[in-house]
Amino acid sequence: MLELEKVDGILVLRLNNPAKLNAWSGAMREDVQKALASADKDTAIVAAVITGTGERSFCAGADLTDPSMSIPSAAEGRMAAFREFYFGIQSFRKPLVAALNGLTLGSAFQAVLLMDYRVAHPAVRLGLPEINSGMPCITGSAILSWCVGPMLARSIAISGRFVGAEEALRLGVLEEIVAPENVVERSLQVAQELAAKSPEAFAETKLWFRDLTLPALDAAFARASEVRAKENVARSVKAGITGFFAGERNKNA
Secondary structure, eight states: EEEEETTTTTTEEEEEGGGGGBOHHHHHHHHHHHHHHHHHTTTTOOOEEEEESSSSEEEBOOOOOEEEEEEEGGGOOOHHHHHHHHHHHOOSSEEEEEESSSSEETTTHHHHSSSSEEEEOTOOOOEGGGGGGGGOOHHHHHHHHHOOHHHHHHHHHHHHHHHHHHHHHHHHHHEEEEEEGHHHHHHHHHHHHHHOOOHHHHHHHHHHHHHHHHHHHHHHHHHHHHHSSSSHHHHHHHHHHHHHHHHHHHOOO
């Protein structure tokens, strides 16, 4: 589910679950976290690039077939695992570039916003569609509000709409738009450019930005854990996921 490749001192992490739009399971997120932690200690690796397999999706977010998503008693552990995953991304001391090859949704959008640089192509769409599957958008609202401001973040979160690449570029959510065939190549170039900075200065700057956001992010995860443990919210999530898959079956019928 996760492929690793080294290219001129850069670790390329490729999410490889195209049948599910590269949606990540808990195991895939753990693999990403472990790969970044290992690369952080490896002096032969100067930066990392993360991308997806196929032309449709970078990552559609959490795998909706995970039964724990609608179990109230699983909420605390689930949120703790996501918090650890995000902290691992924020704590990676070297340049981390997102090479977006397609849809970037939900927790994947959140994770990408915690990275250092984002390269996409014109057809890429990003968003926080959780509300369309009956899920409160708590952590995503917090992270997006740091990037675009609370009013626009509210609009995106409560509508569940997708943001196109050009709009994302205007909002500062993307740094570059290139041709689809150039996304990974340009991301590798950016990673090398950032790796040419002082490693010590780069790392300490990144860690300071991480620490600036920790109180708000911890508060968001605490709230998400509390909310997702509610029985009525769990029913909303279960109904939303059921409706999503019913809609997919109808589309493919």
